[in-house]
Amino acid sequence: MDVRLHSDLTLVLPIEDSSQIGHARRTAQKLAEQSGFDEVDSGRVALVVTELASNILKHASNGELHLRIVSADVLGIEVIAIDRGQGFDLQDCLADGFSTRGTQGIGLGSILRQAQVFDVHTDNRGTVLLTRFYPRAASVKDFRxxxxxxxxxxxxxxxxxxxxxxxxxxxxxxxxxxxxxxxxxxxxxxxxxxxxxxxxxxxxxxxxxxxxxxxxxxxxxxxxxxxxxxxxxxxxxxxxxxxxxxxxxxxxxxxxxxxxxxxxxxxxxxxxxxxxxxxxxxxxxxxxxxxxxxxxxxxxxxxxxxxxxxxxxxxxxxxxxxxxxxxxxxxxxxxxx
Missing domain, CATH: 3.60.40.10 (PPM-type phosphatase domain)
Structure with a gap:
């Protein structure tokens, strides 16, 4: 089996105030639709992008979302949230109900369930959180x-x-x-x-x-x-x-x-x-x-x-x-x- 991946620019969405959350959600949902995602799968992407952008504002005050189309057997969507905040305890934050800011605390646990690929690195220099999405019906091997x-x-x-x-x-x-x-x-x-x-x-x-x-x-x-x-x-x-x-x-x-x-x-x-x-x-x-x-x-x-x-x-x-x-x-x- 041969696979070819080609050069493409990373789409950068600044997240600096609440008005940019909606723009990020709409941009990601449109990208998913253009990649062949159905309404439910596009909705998964939109939900996670909304959570990621909101978390950036709550916990780091500003940051970026990096979006790109990823290719395997089928097209997928990669969303990476990047900030320069103080980091957090990952195991605590993955538990539903945990919140450091008095919110419902459903963010990271929900993201983990929605994305086929999830990973995160966090320290006192900031956090980088990766999600990748593929259509639910597809059986895809994610390339590392x-x-x-x-x-x-x-x-x-x-x-x-x-x-x-x-x-x-x-x-x-x-x-x-x-x-x-x-x-x-x-x-x-x-x-x-x-x-x-x-x-x-x-x-x-x-x-x-x-x-x-x-x-x-x-x-x-x-x-x-x-x-x-x-x-x-x-x-x-x-x-x-x-x-x-x-x-x-x-x-x-x-x-x-x-x-x-x-x-x-x-x-x-x-x-x-x-x-x-x-x-x-x-x-x-x-x-x-x-x-x-x-x-x-x-x-x-x-x-x-x-x-x-x-x-x-x-x-x-x-x-x-x-x-x-x-x-x-x-x-x-x-x-x-």
Missing amino acids: VGFSQHSLYNDPACGDAWELAINDQQLSLLVIDGLGHGPDAADAAKAGAYAFNRQPFSDPALILDDVHHDMRGSRGGAVAIAQFDSERNTLRFIGIGNIGATLIGADKSRGLASHPGIVGLQYRKIRVTEYPECASQLLVMYSDGLQSRWNLRDYPGLMYRHPAIIAAVLHRDYCRGKDDVTVVVIALEKFFD
């Missing part, structure tokens, strides 16, 4: 992957792109950062993504050659390709330019080295590097819109959360705010039994 992609100044044209291909034993991931930002950078990234998608499971060096060829005449950009083989328990990586990449295990982290150059313009030919014993580790890849000085071990327990939570935390705390930014986090495992 997370993406957070944002353009500078909310420009509809993003100079970053990512592509992910998954089959029974392998995954192949591309991250591109077109030089600069705006439409010209977006055109460069799209050209490289198109080349990758022709044969995403071929040798990474050959894919890079194809990407370079298709990006000629554009601004060019930074490119990194990672391929994980679950049967061989190895990851192969090749990178040109400033795409950051890290393998994170329970006891150590390994930085994946990229080399100087600009794909589409000029770079020196390099070899693919192979990293053994990667199963159950996290692969994190990101464009230079994200600072590189982060360390997941500064967040106790975070590395064991859903990759979508990790991507959102990294974006919240380390986005430079001076360029397009993409963060991809993948749990390296066999996606299909």
Whole structure:
């Protein structure tokens, strides 16, 4: 079975006053309807978005909801609530009837029952809460992957792109950062993504050659390709330019080295590097819109959360705010039994 996931911008909804709760609910419900959800399933999404937005205002005074369509066998909706509040005791708050603010205390327990995927990380730097929804009638395997992609100044044209291909034993991931930002950078990234998608499971060096060829005449950009083989328990990586990449295990982290150059313009030919014993580790890849000085071990327990939570935390705390930014986090495992 082959699955292809394609680059898309995260939809950010600020939650700063009560008037934005209704807008968030209507936006999420419309997105669900456009994804093929029926009235009941769209209502589940709307209910949870209302609870999440209300909780942000009650407990953190302001924050954001991040929405995106997720793809598996069928389309789903991902909603992530993000704030910089003081955090809370998760086990207490999951119990129906518990409230720190004198309300009915039905929020998190209700959310847990409505969403097919639920996870949360909370500490004194804030809370990131993940929900994913799929149609009730669908039997869907949720992929443990997370993406957070944002353009500078909310420009509809993003100079970053990512592509992910998954089959029974392998995954192949591309991250591109077109030089600069705006439409010209977006055109460069799209050209490289198109080349990758022709044969995403071929040798990474050959894919890079194809990407370079298709990006000629554009601004060019930074490119990194990672391929994980679950049967061989190895990851192969090749990178040109400033795409950051890290393998994170329970006891150590390994930085994946990229080399100087600009794909589409000029770079020196390099070899693919192979990293053994990667199963159950996290692969994190990101464009230079994200600072590189982060360390997941500064967040106790975070590395064991859903990759979508990790991507959102990294974006919240380390986005430079001076360029397009993409963060991809993948749990390296066999996606299909």
